[in-house]
Amino acid sequence: MQLNRKDRQVLNQLLNFWVDKELLTSEQSARLQQSVTVKKTGWQLLARYAFYCTVVCGVLAIVAVMMDDRLIELLLKLFDASAMVKSAGFAVAAALVLSLGYRFGKKAPNRLYTRESLYFLGVLLIAASDWFLGKALDTGSGHYSVLLLSACFIYAVAGLVLSSRTLWLFALGTLFWWFVEEIGYQTEYAFHLYGMNIFIWFSLFSALVLCSSYLCSSYLMPHSPRTRLFFPMTKTTGLLCLFSGLWGLAVFGNYDSAANWKAVSQFELWQWNLPLAISSGVAVWVGAKWDDDIYQRVGISFFILLIYTMFFEYVWDVIHQALFFVLLGLSFWALSHFAEKIWLKKQR
Template identity: 30%
Template sequence: MKIDREQSEFLDETISRWEEEQLLDPATADKLRNSYESKAFDWRRLAQIAFWVAMACGVIGLGALLVDDDILDYFRVPYETPDAVIAALSAIAAGWIFQFAYRRKKKEPQKIFSNEAVTFTAVMLTANAIAYLGKTLGGSSQHFSLLILLSVVVYGILAMVFHSKLIWIFTLLSIGAWFGTETGYLSRGNWYFMGMNYPLRFVFFGLLIVLAGKWMDRGKRMKEFANVTYIAGMAYLFISLWLLSVFGNFGSLESWYNVPQ
């Protein structure tokens, strides 16, 4: 039995005292000591947490790069690179890195976190390529949810080809972003879509993702993504329920503020 270090030290002291007081014979004391062991520090868990934090920082950094016009202008001044060229270069680089990650994963499967880091780099370049493709085709269009839908398709195909749960997570995040932006577009800027604000919409969306995870668990082809899909659906569902419990079905903060609490 594995126990915490503090518990192990407490048991060691207790057994030693009982042995000194002759409440236990040496054989029984040794038997008790051998019945448990102290847990070692979980470096793997720490590395996993650090990896997810690094990925979150990467997503935030890329988002800041794509949104902040000042940063984009800073890069455009010395190079004046067209958006189409940036999209093409990002797509080519992403394809090469995906291929490299696939070969590396086959050759060195034990290097889990470094392999996922390489895959994450390719995912970010893919997002960059899609974003600049949207700017090339028409940055003034308000129907940018179509680009997010394109990312859903691309990430979904890549996840199934590479059997990568990491890419599948980005697929689920992208489909959530698409659902929110598409319903916002269809409502013509109105806070309500079919009488529902955003939290209420995502309650039903989360339920659909949960059901999809259950359905995938019954099959064979998508079974490897079933658990991730189920967890993502539960996250969508409970976060939406929490927001709904706070704000109700109000469309804006102004209308919510005007209601006596």
């Protein structure tokens, strides 16, 4: 249940009064308090979304720098020191920024987004340190995935120590990036290993991360309450990556090259739609059984995505484009009508 701040204060006073009168036990009061959350105000939501935009812009800035060779050369010319010295300098700066964020969090625990913004700056500095370390140790092998794995380890340890969702999110993102890069390196970027392409490997790895999150939640959470902070994020990330890999498999099948994929008809790929369709059904069932909205939303969303993907694949070249968009619009109307009916039933 969500209440505004004033109602939450009144409820806490009532619960404390009932505990004093021995009408409730302390355990029952704590359980009731945990079931109530404070509604986010407009300014709080603005702070959250502005922080998300900060993270996205920072990531895009890094990608833009990495794709611009001239800018990289300019940055290298700005510093006359060796790559190892630059790496050490950025590492020290990252440690100082993370320490500053930790101290700020201790002084102002309610300033969550300001603290996480400092941690995000630390993420960028760690990435720069890791990149210069790769420059210093480069042997010409092109095995860059080792650097990604080291960055993932640093982000994960820092996230656990500092209880930072931002650092943990980048640890997860770097982990999946490392896996894709490692598959590319092992296959000379053909992305087809042991008869399976990158989409199958990515789905399997995502399933492994998802299962590992549940194992850790079962065995580590009772002994380390700090890990509870990261289980929902790890579960959601693993689930989204798993279904994204299955969707890629539904579109491209298990072909080892784009040329081989283009040479076949989409009707020959129908069997690769089954893993995503079955997984979506299982996710909706698990979500209903465990009362987990994440599973239900992901399962329903990717099932709808699969339906529309098949619609584009099988119908686009068969009928006139005007009729295609008419049918597409009607399908969205039917989906909206169906969702509205379910929503109205739940309101009763």
